Each structure stands twice: as structure tokens, then as C-alpha cells.
Amino acid sequence: MGRAVAVIGTGQTKHGRRDDVCYPDLIREAVKAAMKDARIAPQDIDAVVYGSMPSMMEGVAFNHLYFSEALRSLGKPMLRSETCGSTGQSLAHTGYYWVAGGMAETVLVVGSEKQHEGDAQATMSTIPEPFLHRTIGGAPAAFSMQAREYMGHYKIDEDKAREAAAIISIDCHEGGYLNPYAHIKVRLSKKEVKEARVITYPVRLWDVCPSSDGACAVIMAAEERAKKICDRPAWIKGIGFRGEEYFMGDSSKAVWRSAIEASQEAYKQAGIKNPRKEIDVAEIYNPFTYQELMFLECLGFCPPGEAADHVIKGVFSPRGELACNPSGGVLCTNPIGATGLIRLAEAVLQVTGKAGPHQVDGARIAFSHAMGGAQQFNAVTIVSSEL
Amino acid sequence: MAQEKEQPKTMRDVLVLPFEMALGPTWTKFFEAFKDEKILGTRCSQCKRVLLPARPFCPRCFEPMEEWVEMPQEGTIVTWSYVNYTYFGVTEDMIPVVVAGVKLDGADCSWRARIRGFDIKDLDLVNKKVKVGARVRLVWRKEKKGNIDDIEYWEIIE
């Protein structure tokens, strides 16, 4: 199955509101940090992968052209991948294929977003089909409808789901507090979460991710080079990607096939038979607390319909059996084009023991994931400290 | 006294791009049927599923969907949400809105709908009336233009 590929360095910006830098400089910050972490120079990079959400978000078309210097891509080949919210993971997969395919030894992968420079909701409002769906609901409505469909499908008591979602919110915000890169830093009580302002019922203010500026860079290398220059490579053991139909109502989002099959493909490649036992840390895409319940089931961490029970029992807390989103997750930091890649970077930090204040002790295998579209795409990357 | 650090500047710009999008034969037929107060779905010759809105082809079988089916205008709520925030194109006077996924009788998928017909500003009332599994019925606008707004809203069948 092609050559083994490892992540040999990662870099992130301080995510949040970054009016202090122009967009190319934001990207430079992450690229510099990644090269420093990997201990390589720009001339060691063979190829560059870049991505972000539709660049109308920041008002510059094909912005990989604008960023060509910040990406150190002069004279180098580039690929620019986009799959909506799952872009960050798709970028990782693009880098992986480039090395596994044998056409590059070392690849720089960068995802970014600078949402305060534009109207993110305005750009996202043109995701739905123009003639039929555009007049109805934005992203929060779509996510809330999924939560409602899920509760209806499994006959889950609304209060129980609310309780589990609140625990997820509190755990994630605690992680964000510890994570030096995270955007939102706030400590919350259950009461505050449950009584916050309604956005799109049942989703309330603290169930929702922020709109962030940020960039993430990851450097991948082929086995031989990784072993030579990196003392703690994070090996990519499995990847998976699946997508459903464009129209959200065409497939169930409670029994979420794309999430189920994407993760199963990654587990198969990684030789993982019992995800909950074998994986130490999971960085799951959770812009909305409720959605994490669906992911915990469809990504194979607990039986269908039982996510809320497991969350309430503490199975998925940072000190639980399977630590979920110790970084604070998407709930604390969401520069969309970078978000999926940040999940991978955080997974890498965990298995290389570099996560600092939010390190999960003894983490060896970590799972990263992202979702895109109106619940349309799911992408997974699994990394391990061992080849 | 320490000198105040100069704040980096920001610049404002507005981009406007015009588009002229073709509906194509499938959606032209679909929307024209609104003028006769008809909802038309399409059925796949292979998997036999009926999809709404009408489609040119079945995304799973990848066969053209050439069989048109006139749909009943009642269905079941599969999911819903109470939208209470503003975003681009949605101003304070337009919210709250109750959006839902509705599966029309005979369809094999749900599609987007707006629920109205009672005081939707009252969240408690909304929670009482709007439930997964509740039945709804289409209410047409009197003046038809042949676009999605011809469907004024969906009302709960008590």
C-alpha cells in the first residue's frame, strides 16, 4: 500500500481574532512554526498543499496564488484541495497521497481561515442549492435539525441529550482553557450552558463553535526521510473519506453512513478492531455539542443510541476511557479551512508527547476527524507513534 | 510615559458578483408545476426511490430519473429546528423561523420546509405542536411565480 508516511512537524497560530496580522502573515506564522518543529528549511520541502473554505470568505479568489510566498512555494508544485468543513482532513489526505504515491519526499500541508475579514455566514449561505434550499436556514439550523432527527430516531429523551451536550461543552471549554492555541477561553457551569440564549433550538450559545482566524501547518515525509531527520515521527496508519448526497434529506443523519464508512476504512487500514479500546485520544469535529453524540456512535466509539449515556458516565471526558477533544475541539476554535488539519496536528501532538498542558498521558494512537457540507462529508486520519 | 502602540489598520471592501444560473429542464418542469399547485417528484428506474425535489438523475444509481410522480401534499416531520438568530439575508423582523425536514407521503427522502400557522414566536407552543412524527400539509401562496416561495408554509395537521 505505497510507502509509509509520517508527520514530522506541526505548527499552529494563536487562533482567535487576528486583526494584528494580514492574512499572508497569519499563514507565515503557522508555516514557520511547523518548519521549526520539524527542523527543516524551506528548500527541503518538495511540494505544497494548501486549502481553505471558499475564499469568498475573505474576499480573495484562488487565494493560494496570493499566498504563494507565505507558503514558500516558489518553483514548487502545489495542490489546492477543498471539501467544505472537512477540508483540513482532505488537505492531510492530499499530502499523504503525494508522499505515498512517490512523487514527493517531504510535503508542506497548510490550512487557514481568517473569518473576521469577511462574512462567513454569507459565504456559507450559498452552499445550499440556489433554487430550492437557500432561503431556509443557515449552518446552525442544519446542525440542530440533525440533532432533532437523531433524538427522534433513537427516541432519546431531550433532557438526557441536553445533559450530555452540556457535559461536552464544559469538557471542551476546559480543554480550550488549557490549550495555548485555542480561541475561546472560558470556564462554564452546567447551568450557564443549559440556560444560554437559544440560537437554533435545541442548540444554545455555548453549544456552538466560534468564528475564528487561524492557520495550521503540518509537514509530512516519506519513511526513510522521516526516520533520518525526525526523532518522534507520527505515522499515518489509516485514512478514510466518504460523502453522501448533496440534498441533506436524502440520507439519514442519525445513522450516518459517511461517518460510519469513512472511519471503518481508516480502521481497516490501521488494523484497528476495537476503536474504543485501541485508540487513546480522539479529536472529533464538534462545532456543535449535540453533533458529537452522533459522531461517538457513527465513528465506532459506542453502540448506536448510547452516546448520551456514555458521555454522562464520563467515558469520553479528557480523563475517561477514550479522551475526546482534549484540545478543546472545534467548539473552542474554528478557523474552518484549518480546523480539520488542527484535529490532525493535535492528534500528532498527543502521540509525540508534545501536547503540553492538555497532554493525555501515554497516548500512542490518536484519531482525527472532520466533517463537511450540510452533513455531507466525513474524513478521518489515524496516527500512531509506532510504524 | 510609554508610547501607545499603533493599532494595525483594517480596510473595508465589498465584492459584488452577478450570476445568471440555468434551471435546466428538470427544475424548470418542477417549478412550473407549482403554478398548477402540483408537487412533482422523480422515480429512479433502478432503485425505484422517489426523490424530492425532482432530480435529473439518481445520485446512488447514477441513472437518469425520467419518471415523474405527482406527490400528495401532506407528510411527516422528520426533524425540525427553531431558528432565532440573524445572519446574512435574515434580519430581526424575519425571525424566529421554524425550519423542518418533511417526508411527503410516497417520497423516499425528506426535504426542507417552513412550519407556520400558529404563533411561532412562542417557543413553548412550538415545542408542543412541532414534533418528529407530526403530520403537516402544504399551504400555497395565492400569487405564483414558479419558484420555491410559491410554497408559503406548511401547517401542522392537528
Add this chain to the structure above:
Amino acid sequence: MRKVAIVEVQQTPGSESSLNLMEFTYKPVKELLDKVGMRRDEVDTYIAASSDVFHSGMSCANAFDFDAVGAFMKPASRQEADSMWAFHYGCLRIMSGHHDTALVVGLIKGSENADNDTITSCFADPFYLRPVGIQETTAAAMQMRVYLDRYGITEEQCARVVVKNLGNALYNPYAHIKKRVRVEDVLDSERICDPLKAMECAPKSDGVCAVFLASEEKAKKLTDKPVWLKGYGCAMDTFYLGDRDLLNTQLKTASKNAYSMAGIVDPKKEIDVAEICESYAYQELLWCEQLGLCGEGEGGRYMESGATQIEGPFPVNPSGGVLAMNPYIPRGLYRIAECALQIKGKAGEHQLDKKVKTALAHSAYGFAGQCHSVTILGS
């Protein structure tokens, strides 16, 4: 490295279509699958190439493209860039060993979006270039000015490219603009951006190009005339025009890498035909130099020699090129498809008389060709 072949290709003609983008894309993809003899769900992976908000008015075009390209429940991705990048990515997926078949689709409906210049003005950064009015045409005009001045290339030599390509297009059923024009017609056309004349600028077309890729084993089962990927190179230039020597482009780097991978030492001798991306007429001359087909500054004389005519020793753009057919995103794949057809002997009325064993496909986009990609295909 694992070998990759093109099994079949499918194109649509460039004139305005009344189909909506989804129907417009579905049709050629379905035709391609039928040609190859596979079902949608039998293909291992899908890569789409499109442009979201700026060209199609839709965000996350991947969401919309997904159904139309046939990717339901498949590993897939999208390139927000010229479609030759999507081709490269499809090849990488097969080379990795994870996939044996890949379907790559480039799509756009130029008739639905704003003018090329309106959109490419959005490539410009908001602080320096946009207020000055830099878009692809103004950038090209500046590159053309330097080209004419430094080497004494004449406007008449540039105009000959239009005559050749629009004339070649008469024999290409997929071309958008096709007609017999004279050099005088081109020179007399409006000077929209001096020294560029209106007829020297590519049109805005609708187009979908779909290419079916397979591993060696699979390809040999699916077709008796596989077209092999021999080499690929791509290189990015600086964003700001002032940071470059406009006549010393990254096409040199891209072609050098492609030739090296393909084991080509003398492109003029070892390649039989080239489909290159000449959005502006003078670019065909300049790109020929940068590709090493003629010497530096010799592009004008090379054109005059007749070498690049369809009956010449080194035909360039027998399909009519981008001047005849410009669906902005798919045009890279159209270059590849045309090369594949020439190698397979299936180019119909514009099939070259001589045997085509090796072909070069090129794409470029961005200000004055900020990105260049070169693909070498062989029988």
C-alpha cells in the same frame, strides 16, 4: 512509481448550454462510464475540479459537484484550481496503491458567471493590486509588452496564433469559437488592453471534461490503447508581478521536471504534439520558448516558420487551444484529453497525419501565468 494510464476521455462542446450545472456535468460523466464499461460505484475514487463562489456562485462546490460526478459514498476530493491539478491528484491516488481506478472531472458553466476579468480581478490582493486594476488581462498585457520590447516579437507574429488556432478549431467539434480569420482581422480588433487586442483574448465557455484513469493492470483490461502518464511537473511563481522577470517563467521549472520524469532530453525531437494553454495569443509564442521548443526570443520566428501548424513538424494546439475553447477550470483537462485522443488516433477531423507517440499537455493560470503545469503522455 506505479504506472497510471488514461483509459478514456469525454468532453462537451463549449457553447452556452441550457442545462443546469448538475445536468451538464452528469451527462458526459455518464457517457464516459458507459464508454469504459463500468458502473459509478465500481470506480475507486473521484476528483472534481471546479471553482466555487467566484465562478459558480456556490460555496463549497464539492457539495454540489459530488452527486453529479458520481462520487456518492466514495473516497473523493476536489481541487479549487485548474483541472490539470485534479489530474495530477487522481494519478497520485493510483500511484499510492490505495486505488486502481479514478475518475477526474473538470466542470464549469462560463455562461453563468461574470466576465473573466471581473473574476480574475478578485485574485488580486485587496491592498495593492486590486485598486490598481490588475486582473489576468492587464497582467498579460504587461507581460506581452515586455515580450515585444525585449526580443522584437511583432504584433503580427502574435496575431498568427489566433489565425492558426481558430482555424484548427473548425475541425474540432468541441471547440467554442471556430472560424477563418486573417491576421488583419486580429490586428484591427479593438485594443482592449494595449498591446492586447480583443481577438487575442480567450473567450468564456461552458465545458465539462472527464478523464478515466487506471493502474497498469486495470487499464490493460479496460482498453487496448492506454495512454500512459510519462511525466508531470508543476511550479508556482511569485504573486506580485514586480517580483519576477516576466519572461523567465516557472514554466521552465515545470517542464524541466516533467521532462526529467519522462526521460526526455530533447523535447523537439521526442514529443510529437503539444496542447498548451494560450489564454492570450502571445503566450503561445512565449510558452513554446519556455518549453524549450525554440530558443529564447525565437517564439515569433518559430511561429512564422510554420513548425507549429497542424501539418507542421511540431503541431501546437491542433484542437484550437484555449483561444478557441476556454472553460476556465476544465481547460487543463481538455488539453490532456486532446493529447490522449491524438495518441489513441481518435481525434477525428483534427487527428494529425503523423503517428503520435508522445504528447505534451500544459496549463497555466494566475497573473501572467503564475502557475504552470506540464503533463507528458505516451503510448
